[in-house]
Amino acid sequence: MTELRLETRALSRRFGALVALQQIDFKLVAGARHALIGPNGAGKTTFINLLAGALPPSRGSVLLKGEDITAKTQAERVKLGIARTFQINRLFRGLSVLENVCISVAERIGAAPNMFHPVGRRKDVIEESMHLLEVLKLAPDAPRRVSELPYGRQRLVEIAIAIGLKPDVLLLDEPAAGVPSAESHIILDAIEHLPEQIAILIIEHDMDLVFRFAKRVTVMVGGALFAEGTPRDIENNPEVRAVYLGQAGRG
Amino acid sequence: MNSKAASVESTPAAGRLDQEAARALIRRHHLRWWEALPWLAAAAFYFAFPDYLGFGTTLMITILFALSLDLALGYAGIITLGHAAFFGAGAYTVGLLAFHNIWTEPITSLVLAALAGAAIGLASGLVLLRTQGLTLLMLTLCTMALLQEAANMAHDYTGGFDGLPSLDIAPVFGRFEFNPLYPDTQYLYTLAILFVCFVFIRTLVYSPFGQSLTGIRENLLRMHAVGAPVRRRLVVCYTLSAAIAGIAGGLWAQTNAYVNLSALDLDRAATVLIILILGGYGRLYGAFAGAVVYLTLEHFLARFYPTAWQLGLGLLLVLVALYARNGILGLGEVVWRRFRPRRAT
Numbered sequence: 001m002t003e004l005r006l007e008t009r010a011l012s013r014r015f016g017a018l019v020a021l022q023q024i025d026f027k028l029v030a031g032a033r034h035a036l037i038g039p040n041g042a043g044k045t046t047f048i049n050l051l052a053g054a055l056p057p058s059r060g061s062v063l064l065k066g067e068d069i070t071a072k073t074q075a076e077r078v079k080l081g082i083a084r085t086f087q088i089n090r091l092f093r094g095l096s097v098l099e100n101v102c103i104s105v106a107e108r109i110g111a112a113p114n115m116f117h118p119v120g121r122r123k124d125v126i127e128e129s130m131h132l133l134e135v136l137k138l139a140p141d142a143p144r145r146v147s148e149l150p151y152g153r154q155r156l157v158e159i160a161i162a163i164g165l166k167p168d169v170l171l172l173d174e175p176a177a178g179v180p181s182a183e184s185h186i187i188l189d190a191i192e193h194l195p196e197q198i199a200i201l202i203i204e205h206d207m208d209l210v211f212r213f214a215k216r217v218t219v220m221v222g223g224a225l226f227a228e229g230t231p232r233d234i235e236n237n238p239e240v241r242a243v244y245l246g247q248a249g250r251g
Numbered sequence: 252m253n254s255k256a257a258s259v260e261s262t263p264a265a266g267r268l269d270q271e272a273a274r275a276l277i278r279r280h281h282l283r284w285w286e287a288l289p290w291l292a293a294a295a296f297y298f299a300f301p302d303y304l305g306f307g308t309t310l311m312i313t314i315l316f317a318l319s320l321d322l323a324l325g326y327a328g329i330i331t332l333g334h335a336a337f338f339g340a341g342a343y344t345v346g347l348l349a350f351h352n353i354w355t356e357p358i359t360s361l362v363l364a365a366l367a368g369a370a371i372g373l374a375s376g377l378v379l380l381r382t383q384g385l386t387l388l389m390l391t392l393c394t395m396a397l398l399q400e401a402a403n404m405a406h407d408y409t410g411g412f413d414g415l416p417s418l419d420i421a422p423v424f425g426r427f428e429f430n431p432l433y434p435d436t437q438y439l440y441t442l443a444i445l446f447v448c449f450v451f452i453r454t455l456v457y458s459p460f461g462q463s464l465t466g467i468r469e470n471l472l473r474m475h476a477v478g479a480p481v482r483r484r485l486v487v488c489y490t491l492s493a494a495i496a497g498i499a500g501g502l503w504a505q506t507n508a509y510v511n512l513s514a515l516d517l518d519r520a521a522t523v524l525i526i527l528i529l530g531g532y533g534r535l536y537g538a539f540a541g542a543v544v545y546l547t548l549e550h551f552l553a554r555f556y557p558t559a560w561q562l563g564l565g566l567l568l569v570l571v572a573l574y575a576r577n578g579i580l581g582l583g584e585v586v587w588r589r590f591r592p593r594r595a596t
Contacts, residue, residue: 052476054472054475054476074475074476074478075475075478075479075480075481076478077478078476078477078478079478083476084476086472086473086476090470090472090473090476091469091470091473092465092466092469092470093469093470094465094469095465095466095469096272096275096276098273098276099276099462102276102462103462103463103466103474104477106462106463107463107477107478107479108478111459112460112462112463112479113459113460114458114460115454115455115458115460115461116455116458117458118280118457118458119276119279119280119457119458119459119461119462120276120277120278120279120280120281120457123277126268126273126276126277127268127273130267130268130270130272130273134267139270142270142271142272143270143271143272143275161473161477162476164477165477165478
């Protein structure tokens with residue numbers, strides 16, 4: 001059994017009367033390639049928000065490497081190794097691609113609070129950021145303003161910013177959402193080439209992507225875990241097919 | 252899986268830092284030739300317009316005040332309509348100390364003015380910066396209104412509505428007196444203070460800290476998601492901005508030798524906001540361009556159309572709001588790009 005990275009125990013979240021998530025017991029191991037699927041409104045993004053610390057849970061706990069981090073803020077969790085991307089791009093749109101990544105790298109290595117030396121003096125930050133862009137094949141776009149990039153490449157910048165934090169656990173919220181299908185292979189390639197030891201949880205609607213990438217799949221329906229297994233198990237599970245895959249157009 | 256991709260460690264590769272984007276970032280803070288222009292202009296102004304040194308002094312104080320606002324609003328995206336609170340705090344610090352004959356040495360007085368501005372910036376920032384947008388705007392406005400009312404009510408100390416007239420400020424370095432008829436000293440002293448503060452602000456905005464402020468402005472949620480202590484950064488920025496506004500207020504009190512409630516007025520806060528937007532916010536030099544254009548227009552329009560000069564300024568602002576969202580500097584950038592296409596790499 002591989003080392004446990006992220007775990008939730010009876011994690012629940014209500015929004016007023018609406019129970020968005022109930023009693024989620026979930027485990028993510030080191031090096032995991034785990035997909036979270038489910039119909040719209042199943043609570044997938046809420047789950048990511050709870051894991052990342054963007055939302056507090058109503059009940060239950062989140063553990064990172066066995067340590068309870070339920071009370072930790074989002075920023076503290078980032079320092080502990082949890083990074084996320086957003087379903088809708090949240091980028092520094094007015095800045096260059098390189099700067100987008102530099103902000104993330106500078107924050108991780110603790111260069112960001114410096115007020116008295118120019119950004120250009122931190123060549124280590126710039127070098128690492130450029131390297132990261134090369135790995136994600138974004139280097140040619142480095143000088144461009146993010147808002148000028150095509151949407152698919154903006155999604156890559158989302159991932160680059162998260163990778164700049166060198167996370168142990170990476171939460172990808174629909175990384176290919178809004179990307180034309182002709183370009184979605186760029187995203188998939190990038191994800192497939194991420195460092196192996198990172199535990200990755202990915203929410204995705206694109207079933208081709210899920211079945212190609214994931215080693216385990218969890219199905220969430222109506223705020224509760226519905227099924228979990230290998231992609232093959234899930235594909236052949238008649239109940240899952242009934243509630244989800246049928247609707248998603250892959251019969 | 253791919254083992255090369257697995258190491259995001261920086262392996263030495265000089266080529267990476269030679270690429271266009273990296274070079275641009277490494278050189279971004281380098282001085283450009285045109286950055287000498289404002290200072291050359293200020294020196295030339297001193298010799299060319301000896302009769303207008305009072306105007307020049309006001310202009311530079313306004314520039315400094317607008318720069319302080321640019322740090323908070325233009326760089327960190329803190330929406331405020333109450334920046335005169337800090338200007339007033341600095342002005343009243345200098346005014347009260349001088350009026351009650353406690354302390355009149357100008358430079359240390361300015362340090363105290365900065366501390367007063369910073370203290371109020373820190374105290375209000377810790378509360379206000381939990382909010383955003385319109386709520387933040389209203390709360391900054393309220394802070395300023397409260398301070399103004401406090402200054403009004405503490406009549407025994409502040410002179411209330413009448414203010415503190417004829418302040419006696421000691422000579423600079425014990426030698427150079429502030430003479431209201433020949434404001435040479437005021438002009439050069441203000442120029443020196445402006446320069447020092449500008450160097451500080453310029454260093455700050457090109458630093459990683461400044462970059463993270465820009466990040467907060469561009470995307471707050473993402474800054475949280477990269478683990479930045481967003482609120483702490485905002486409070487630090489707001490406090491520094493308040494300190495500089497305090498210095499501007501202190502200069503204003505010293506060079507005019509009086510303080511009154513107008514230092515804390517909404518009119519002052521709104522004017523500096525207009526000046527910054529007119530010049531172009533988040534651009535460092537927008538404060539210069541905006542203040543020069545606004546005050547010059549105000550000066551001449553008021554002279555030629557004493558009854559309707561505000562109409563001219565109003566029209567100008569409408570034009571800027573409609574056609575030049577990024578202000579005068581933004582307009583300049585557009586023109587510059589059109590006539591100088593980017594060099595191929």
